[in-house]
Amino acid sequence: MKEGRKEVPRLRMATATEQWVLVEMVQAVYEAPAYHLILEGILILWIIRLLFSKTYKLQERSDLTLKEKEELIEEWQPEPLVPPVSKDHPALNYNIISGPPSHNIVVNGKKCINFASFNFLGLLDNPRVKAAALASLKKYGVGTCGPRGFYGTFDVHLDLEDRLAQFMKTEEAIIYSYGFATIASAIPAYSKRGDIVFVDRAACFAIQKGLQASRSDIKIFNHNDMADLERLLKEQEIEDQKNPRKARVTRRFIVVEGLYMNTGTICPLPELVKLKYKYKARIFLEESLSFGVLGKHGRGLTEHYGINIDDIDLISANMENSLASIGGFCCGRSFVIDHQRLSGQGYCFSASLPPLLAAAAIEGLNIMEENPGIFAELKEKCRQIHKALQGISGLKVVGESLSPAFHLQLEESTGSREKDVNLLQKIVNLCMSRGIALTQARYLDKEEKWLPPPSIRVVVTVEQTEEELEKAASTIKAVAQEVLL
Amino acid sequence: MLVAVLTYVGYGVLTLFGYLRDFLRHWRIEKCHHATEREEQKDFVSLYQDFENFYTRNLYMRIRDNWNRPICSVPGAKVDIMERQSHDYNWSFKYTGNIIKGVINMGSYNYLGFARNDGSCQEAAARVLEKYGVGVCSTRQEIGNLDKHEELEKLVADFLGVEAAMTYGMGFATIFSMNIRALVGKGCLILSDELNHASLVLGARLSGATIRIFKHNSECAIMEGSIVRLPEVIALKKKYKAYLYLDEAHSIGALGPSGRGVVDYFGLDPKDVDVMMGTFTKSFGASGGYIGGKKSSAPVPVPLKGGDHELWKKSTDVASGFRIASNNLPLCIPQELIDYLRTHSHSAVYATSLSPPVVEQIITSMKCIMGHDGTSIGKECVQQLAENTRYFRRRLKEMGFIIYGNEDSPVVPLMLYMPAKIGAFGREMLKRNIGVVVVGFPATPIIESRARFCLSAAHTKEMLDTALKEISEVGDLLQLKYSRHRLVPLLDRPFDETTYEETED
Numbered sequence: 001m002k003e004g005r006k007e008v009p010r011l012r013m014a015t016a017t018e019q020w021v022l023v024e025m026v027q028a029v030y031e032a033p034a035y036h037l038i039l040e041g042i043l044i045l046w047i048i049r050l051l052f053s054k055t056y057k058l059q060e061r062s063d064l065t066l067k068e069k070e071e072l073i074e075e076w077q078p079e080p081l082v083p084p085v086s087k088d089h090p091a092l093n094y095n096i097i098s099g100p101p102s103h104n105i106v107v108n109g110k111k112c113i114n115f116a117s118f119n120f121l122g123l124l125d126n127p128r129v130k131a132a133a134l135a136s137l138k139k140y141g142v143g144t145c146g147p148r149g150f151y152g153t154f155d156v157h158l159d160l161e162d163r164l165a166q167f168m169k170t171e172e173a174i175i176y177s178y179g180f181a182t183i184a185s186a187i188p189a190y191s192k193r194g195d196i197v198f199v200d201r202a203a204c205f206a207i208q209k210g211l212q213a214s215r216s217d218i219k220i221f222n223h224n225d226m227a228d229l230e231r232l233l234k235e236q237e238i239e240d241q242k243n244p245r246k247a248r249v250t251r252r253f254i255v256v257e258g259l260y261m262n263t264g265t266i267c268p269l270p271e272l273v274k275l276k277y278k279y280k281a282r283i284f285l286e287e288s289l290s291f292g293v294l295g296k297h298g299r300g301l302t303e304h305y306g307i308n309i310d311d312i313d314l315i316s317a318n319m320e321n322s323l324a325s326i327g328g329f330c331c332g333r334s335f336v337i338d339h340q341r342l343s344g345q346g347y348c349f350s351a352s353l354p355p356l357l358a359a360a361a362i363e364g365l366n367i368m369e370e371n372p373g374i375f376a377e378l379k380e381k382c383r384q385i386h387k388a389l390q391g392i393s394g395l396k397v398v399g400e401s402l403s404p405a406f407h408l409q410l411e412e413s414t415g416s417r418e419k420d421v422n423l424l425q426k427i428v429n430l431c432m433s434r435g436i437a438l439t440q441a442r443y444l445d446k447e448e449k450w451l452p453p454p455s456i457r458v459v460v461t462v463e464q465t466e467e468e469l470e471k472a473a474s475t476i477k478a479v480a481q482e483v484l485l
Numbered sequence: 486m487l488v489a490v491l492t493y494v495g496y497g498v499l500t501l502f503g504y505l506r507d508f509l510r511h512w513r514i515e516k517c518h519h520a521t522e523r524e525e526q527k528d529f530v531s532l533y534q535d536f537e538n539f540y541t542r543n544l545y546m547r548i549r550d551n552w553n554r555p556i557c558s559v560p561g562a563k564v565d566i567m568e569r570q571s572h573d574y575n576w577s578f579k580y581t582g583n584i585i586k587g588v589i590n591m592g593s594y595n596y597l598g599f600a601r602n603d604g605s606c607q608e609a610a611a612r613v614l615e616k617y618g619v620g621v622c623s624t625r626q627e628i629g630n631l632d633k634h635e636e637l638e639k640l641v642a643d644f645l646g647v648e649a650a651m652t653y654g655m656g657f658a659t660i661f662s663m664n665i666r667a668l669v670g671k672g673c674l675i676l677s678d679e680l681n682h683a684s685l686v687l688g689a690r691l692s693g694a695t696i697r698i699f700k701h702n703s704e705c706a707i708m709e710g711s712i713v714r715l716p717e718v719i720a721l722k723k724k725y726k727a728y729l730y731l732d733e734a735h736s737i738g739a740l741g742p743s744g745r746g747v748v749d750y751f752g753l754d755p756k757d758v759d760v761m762m763g764t765f766t767k768s769f770g771a772s773g774g775y776i777g778g779k780k781s782s783a784p785v786p787v788p789l790k791g792g793d794h795e796l797w798k799k800s801t802d803v804a805s806g807f808r809i810a811s812n813n814l815p816l817c818i819p820q821e822l823i824d825y826l827r828t829h830s831h832s833a834v835y836a837t838s839l840s841p842p843v844v845e846q847i848i849t850s851m852k853c854i855m856g857h858d859g860t861s862i863g864k865e866c867v868q869q870l871a872e873n874t875r876y877f878r879r880r881l882k883e884m885g886f887i888i889y890g891n892e893d894s895p896v897v898p899l900m901l902y903m904p905a906k907i908g909a910f911g912r913e914m915l916k917r918n919i920g921v922v923v924v925g926f927p928a929t930p931i932i933e934s935r936a937r938f939c940l941s942a943a944h945t946k947e948m949l950d951t952a953l954k955e956i957s958e959v960g961d962l963l964q965l966k967y968s969r970h971r972l973v974p975l976l977d978r979p980f981d982e983t984t985y986e987e988t989e990d
Contacts, residue, residue: 078726081759082668082825091828094630100617100841101628117622117629124618133619133842134611141602142610142846143770145560145593148553150922152593155557155567177772178655180836190532205835213691251530280529310523320837324620326654335520339533341553342541349683350657351594351766354843360619439627442834457627 090421091442100125103463105437112437113468115458120293120404121367121374122463123324129363136359144352148341152352160358163365164329168299169309173331174340177353179318180206181346182328183286186316187255188214189343190282190336195251198232198281200224201450202262207255207286208449213345216253220449223263226271229254233279252281258290258301262441262452264399264406266294269301273311282313289405292322298368298375322368325361327353374462378404381469382460388473389458394484395427395476398455407441407455408476410484417445420454423483428456430479436472488967492902492932499904503543519576540926548908549575551923554915557584559602560593562943564920585918589948591938592922596739596895597866598943599770599850605858606770606849610842617841625827629838637844638775644851645745646755647777649823653832654839656734656764659774660688668730668760669694676727678713685732710890710898710937712740715747719757728759738768739895744854744867750893760822768854771846773839778822866942870895873940873949880953885966889935897938899956899965906963907934913962917955 029037064072085092098106102125105114123129136156146152157175164173176182187210191197195216199207202223211218219236221229240247254276256267269285276283287300295303300317302309309315314336318328330337340347368374379402386401389408399406413420421440428438441457458476460469519542522532550571558565568583599606613633623629634652641650653659669675673694677685680701689696701711713731722729733746741749746763748755755761761777827833854863874895881888887900901907904925911923914936925934938952960966 073725076726078728080821081728082822084821085824085828089828091626091834092824094625094827095628096630096632096635097628098632101621101623101631102618105628107628114628116627119620119622124620124622130614130618134614137607137611137614137842138602139558141559141561141600141607141770142843143560143600143766143772145595145600145766145770150552150592151554151556151560151564151590151920153553153555155555158555178658178836180832181655181658205831209831213687248530249534251532277525282526282529282532318837320620320622324618324622326620326837326840333520333523335522336532338520342545345683345687346655346657350655351764351772354772354840356614356842357619357840437628439623442624442626444829444831444834447831 090425090440095439103461107432107437110432110435112432112435113464113472114437114461115464115472116437116439117461118289118321118405118459119324119461119463120322120378120459121324121364122461123322123364123367126324126364126367128367129324129360132363133356133360136356140355142354142356144354146352147350148347148352154352154355154358156355156358156362157352160362161329163362165331167365167369168315168331170315170331170333172334172337173329174337174344174347175319175353175358176328176330176344176346177326177350178346179288179320179326179328180209181350182318182330183207183284183316184210184213185344185346186314186330186340187211187253187284188345189340190314191216191251191253194249195253196236197253197255198229199255200257200260200267202260202265202452203255203257203449204261204286204288205444205448207257211255223260224265224268226268226275229272230275233275233281237279252279253284254281255284255286258285258287258294259403259405261289261405264403266290266304266400266403267301269305269307273307276311283311284314284316285312287315287317288321288328289403291317292368293375293378293404294402296375297372298322319361319364323361323364325364326357327361378460378462381462381464381466384466385458385460385469385473388470389476392477392480395456395480404460406458407452408458409453409455413453417454424454424456426483427476427479430483431475434475434479436475438476488902489932492904495904496931499544503539506543507539544904544926546575548911550578551908551911554920555580560590560595560600561598562590562595562941562945562948563587564590564593566915566920585915588915588918588920589944589952590920591940591952592920593941594735594767594939595770595941595943596735596768596870596939597744597770597850597854597863598869598941599768599846599853600943601770606846606853609849610846613845614842619840619842621838621840623837624835625833625838631838631841631844633841633844633848634838637839637848640848640851641775642777644855645761645777646748647761650775650777651823651826651830651833652773652775652839652844653830654773654837655832656766656772656774657684658832658836659762659764659776660684660732680711682732682734710894710896712736712750712891712894713747715751715753719753723757729757730760731758731762733761733763734774735767735896737763738854738867739870740893742867744768744863765843765847769847769850771843771850773843773847776823776826778826870940870942873942873944876946877938877940877949877953880949881956882968884953884957884960885968886956886960887967895940897940898935899938900967901934901936901965902932902967904934906965909963910936910959910965913959914955917959919952919955 095107098109101114101117103114103122105112140154144152144154161173161175165171176185183206187207191214193215196219197211197214197216198219198221199211200223201220219232221232254272256272259266272283285301290300292298294301297303300315302312310333312332314330314332316328316330319325330340342348382404383401386397389397394411395408396411397406398409410420410423414423424440428440431438438456438458441455443451445451550569555567556564557567566585566588568581568585569578570581571578593600601607621629621631638650638652641652642648669692671693675689675694675696677689677696677698678701679698718729737746738744740747743749748758762774764774765771852858853860854867856863871893874893878888878892878897881897881899889898889900890896901910901923907923907925911921914921922937923934924937929935
């Protein structure tokens with residue numbers, strides 16, 4: 001011990017001068033406690049072992065002879081490219097519609113009234129829209145033969161973007177050539193790995209794909225439950241306080257839909273905006289169903305609630321519902337939208353929207369601006385049919401009374417999804433044979449994050465007369481009685 | 486070698502200036518032109534990282550006028566471009582109201598010349614528009630499956646020589662998030678060419694399978710304009726019992742004696758390719774994509790023995806994507822692929838179907854190419870394209886430019902290398918009434934920026950000659966004729982499959 005104490009001052013002097021003399025080092029080894037030496041010894045042995053075992057493995061891999069390779073290839077059998085699909089899969093045989101899918105539709109040879117296409121404003125066979133598209137066809141042909149960056153930008157596209165921005169009262173709009181790709185490209189353009197997205201449970205499939213492509217952290221809150229969202233936001237705040245450096249570079253987004261396709265309900269936007277400013281998260285609003293439906297002039301949920309549109313960072317919608325065209329658009333402030341022109345995958349790497357479809361959309365917008373009365377008319381019809389469909393034995397209406405696309409679900413499920421689907425299909429088929437075209441809401445069962453229960457989709461359009469609405473309600477009632485009781 | 490050094494120097498200078506400008510903007514010495522965040526949201530986490538946009542702000546902005554040029558006519562052989570001016574160095578554009586008419590269009594993917602506003606295709610599309618309208622407002626599985634779609638799918642299957650086909654509304658979306666996920670999942674291996682398009686790369690990444698990338702060609706890194714070596718790929722695929730996914734977005738209609746794509750070009754059996762995917766945007770003058778399905782070649786499965794099966798990649802071979810699975814499932818019967826896609830594909834369930842006039846355009850143009858409309862216009866177009874391609878490429882090589890790609894590919898990349906020349910080339914060509922496409926980083930490696938000419942059957946020899954004359958003039962002006970090897974004119978080169986490069990070093 002005495003020697004140890006003597007050693008310590010000497011060692012200290014050595015560190016002070018920063019010169020380790022060899023003799024002193026050897027002495028230090030002698031003086032070190034036994035367990036220390038043993039531990040070091042084990043470590044050294046372990047390292048040697050690891051070194052050796054690694055070389056051994058490498059040798060094994062590259063030492064397969066040609067004969068062994070051939071044998072491995074022979075033995076190995078691939079699985080079939082796709083699993084088999086049973087011949088009576090409910091989605092295998094599509095309904096064939098002869099002619100246009102307009103108000104009077106011919107499904108599988110039977111004339112029906114259309115209660116299944118999202119043609120809310122009846123623009124599908126509006127003669128003005130057709131004339132505008134025809135004029136564009138005669139001027140530009142059909143395709144654009146290139147993406148926006150390479151001579152695929154037509155003056156029609158620029159016009160449509162300007163008109164949409166004006167209509168929605170935002171600074172800028174950007175159009176995509178396909179509705180599904182719009183939100184699925186917009187989300188990954190802003191939200192990357194490491195960012196956090198709070199999304200509603202009932203978000204549609206396109207949003208789910210966008211979130212998946214973004215690789216961000218997804219936090220799901222219960223459908224339209226602001227308390228649940230606040231709980232998640234609070235939890236995140238606590239996390240942030242633990243690691244403020246990381247919090248400073250982690251972006252937060254809240255993704256909601258204006259009118260949910262899967263449930264027919266509206267998102268409580270005013271509370272959401274309050275949460276946005278309290279917890280500093282940006283809002284992306286998907287308005288595919290609410291654009292051209294809600295609000296006094298059809299501007300969507302922000303007009304419906306009277307919220308300043310600049311409070312929403314990005315509004316995305318597709319033009320395939322109310323505008324009866326193809327494609328989608330995003331609108332918002334230039335600061336936000338301009339970024340997508342270089343980083344929106346569906347914008348940069350895809351051919352642009354055919355000009356005749358853009359011209360049809362412009363004419364659709366014109367009609368919407370000239371007849372703001374159709375929105376109130378549509379709401380009235382929705383209310384009428386909602387009321388008429390209440391009280392059907394066996395079926396319940398899912399969706400708000402001002403939603404033109406709502407669901408009819410079984411009041412009591414049979415217990416098996418397949419049986420439910422078959423029952424509903426019977427109802428749909430009978431309705432079709434009586435002249436009311438309906439469809440079941442289709443989902444990819446295995447891929448949905450939150451699979452809604454099977455349902456019949458009912459869509460209300462301005463073209464449906466009151467008599468037709470009454471007829472539809474009574475047919476559905478009668479058929480439901482026959483099938484379910 | 487000198488060119489490479491100068492290119493790097495060029496980028497270095499631009500980067501330095503970029504930092505300087507950013508510094509000046511930060512200290513408000515220079516005016517900041519780009520949009521900024523709202524006042525109310527200034528304390529939110531910033532939406533963009535500063536460095537992400539460095540390239541955009543400082544390099545791209547300077548030459549931004551070469552892209553997104555708006556046109557106001559049919560994207561045919563000649564096009565009308567709207568003139569734009571910028572008074573603040575490309576931060577914003579104003580339209581002068583002038584239209585530059587009759588610009589020779591070497592930028593649109595109009596291989597067979599079907600981008601027209603007259604003729605039988607347009608008339609048929611107009612008839613269908615009158616009858617059906619423009620939109621569909623529903624998905625394929627619900628109530629959006631029109632008789633026109635069924636007709637189109639039968640025709641596509643007939644055209645490709647496969648059993649059945651499925652069509653989609655968007656070419657890009659046909660792969661990305663819509664179908665690779667349906668076919669491939671975790672536990673599978675994807676062997677993908679390093680030059681595959683962004684949509685394939687994204688779709689493959691999203692599927693969750695293991696991905697291995699193999700070199701496009703081991704000797705020289707050729708990009709775009711090169712043709713896949715299909716016979717070797719199919720031989721490999723048969724040997725290792727893999728599945729082949731072939732993306733023919735550009736080659737369908739453009740290659741092959743009857744315009745049926747790369748399979749036709751090599752004279753192979755379409756049944757050897759398991760999944761044939763393509764788009765209607767380029768050669769058919771419409772939009773949308775398709776997948777053609779084959780007879781399943783899976784034998785009766787045997788339970789796998791344990792162990793890791795790694796595939797040894799050959800660096801000299803080229804393919805568009807393989808798929809190998811490693812689980813067990815019972816045998817499947819023919820036409821299963823398309824049935825599976827009809828029931829399980831994302832876009833059939835959630836996305837709108839193709840618009841009827843677009844469908845009619847595809848039907849008419851496809852019938853024309855096949856000769857079913859009774860004329861030989863289709864065949865003539867295919868032949869004209871092949872002639873134009875060979876002529877154009879040969880003349881450019883004779884002039885001394887460095888051209889990449891296969892002799893028969895209608896996409897002709899002309900190397901520029903230096904960043905300053907990208908902007909200069911685009912602008913000079915427009916002054917001479919020729920519209921070209923220039924691409925640089927990040928679409929290509931940083932020192933390999935290029936101009937890409939897209940030939941079309943609609944280009945006449947006079948147009949090509951005019952274009953060649955102007956290209957030669959600009960090439961002399963900008964010193965683009967890098968090639969040390971000069972081709973002897975009118976030499977009849979034997980056809981060889983190797984991708985081509987002539988370099989200075």
